[in-house]
Amino acid sequence: MYQFAPSAQLRDVTMRDGLQLTGKMLSTERKLEVIRQLLALGVPELEIGSLARSDKVPPMANTLEVVAELTAEELDTCWVWVATARHVEKAAAAGARNFQYCFSASDAHNEANIGRSTEVSLAAMPDAIEIARSVGGQIELCIATSFTCPFDGPISEDRVLDIARDERTDGATDIVICDTLGQAVPAQVGSLISRVVAETPQRRIVFHGHDTWGLGVANTLAAISAGATLVDGSLGGLGGCPFAPGASGNTSSEDILFATRPDWLTPATLAVMVEISEQLLIDLGEPMRSKTVQGARSRQPGRAPAFEWVV
Known part of the structure; x- marks a missing residue:
């Protein structure tokens, strides 16, 4: 299988970051279908929505309805994006127990994204x-614009480290380092x-990486090599930040999986994921950016039908 070492798990963020820039909305039922399809395949963790204002990010408007419909067992592996203590209260009341508390290393982006410093x-x-x-829940410290900001430019490593070391973040179980704009390079990550x-x-x-400059998978592998255990x-490759000009889609889940080859991924599993991905993007009217999906669909005369990952 040629598994990448050291190993790391995938968190699929389609239902949150992936949907933020889409013009079309997904119903609660459709979101639940995709969430359950991914969990059934073996995807270890998911990000399933956001408490961002629905007038600012309309695709997130039904997040609490999605949370309320999931079982406690399903919610054990699902994360909800929050930016305030009140967000945590609301998500917890609906049943969420995993919260991603996010703000930016850059003041300018935090003001644009959350409306505060x-x-x-x-x-x-x-x-x-x-x-x-x-x-009985857990919360992550999520630092957006950890590498560059669309308004302030490059972010120093010390700025990110100062936030990570701040005693007010004590109690966070995880720390999420975000290449929000996809402008970082592997050595930097x-x-x-x-x-x-x-x-x-x-x-x-x-x-958390984006593929704006084509380095999403390379940066993800660099992060894993340096000590990240969840990516x-x-x-x-759906997604992007509505408050970060120039940010395009996230690194493709399929591309990360094909590169890292976790135990649960097989050619048959990938084939099912390709079908889920293709149908979702058709529903949303969005382009397919995953190179792995494109490669998996190469079973044509004169192409590569003998490759086991081709479907």
Whole structure:
């Protein structure tokens, strides 16, 4: 199978980050169908929605309805994006127990994305942590624009490390390092992740990448090599940030899986995922950006039918 080592798990973020820029909406029923299809395939963790304002990010409007329809067992592996303590309260009331508390390393992006400074978001995190703990949940520290900001430019590693070391983030079980714009390069990703591992409190390290400049998979592999054990991707490379000009889709889940080859992935599993991905993007009217999906559909005369991953 040629598994990539060290190993890391995939978190598919299609139902949150993947849908943020889509023009078409998905019903609660359709979202639940995709979530359950991915869980049935063996995808270890999912990001299933956001408490972002529905007037700003309309595809997230039915997130709480999705959460309410999932079982407790399903929700054990599902994450909800939040930006305030009140978001945690609302998501917890619907049944969520895994919360991704997100703000930006850059003040300018945090103002555009959340409507407040990074310091204000950071100051509110202890309350969010306490609410998550009160319902037996867990919360991640998610740092957007960890490498570059569309308004402020490059972000220093020390800025990210200062946030990660801030005592107000104590209690976060994970830290998510985000290449929000997809402008980082592998050496840069490896450098920052290595420093987060070595110089900040021990937490699970998550890497969230975008493929804007074609380095999504390379950056993901660099992150894994440096110590990340969970990496984000979306079906077909769908996604992007509505408040980050120039950000395109997430790194494709299929491409990450094909590169890393976790135990649960087989040619048959990939074939099913390709079908799920293709139908979803057709429903949304979005282009297919996954190279793996494109390769998997190469069973034509004179192409590569003998390759076991071709479907």
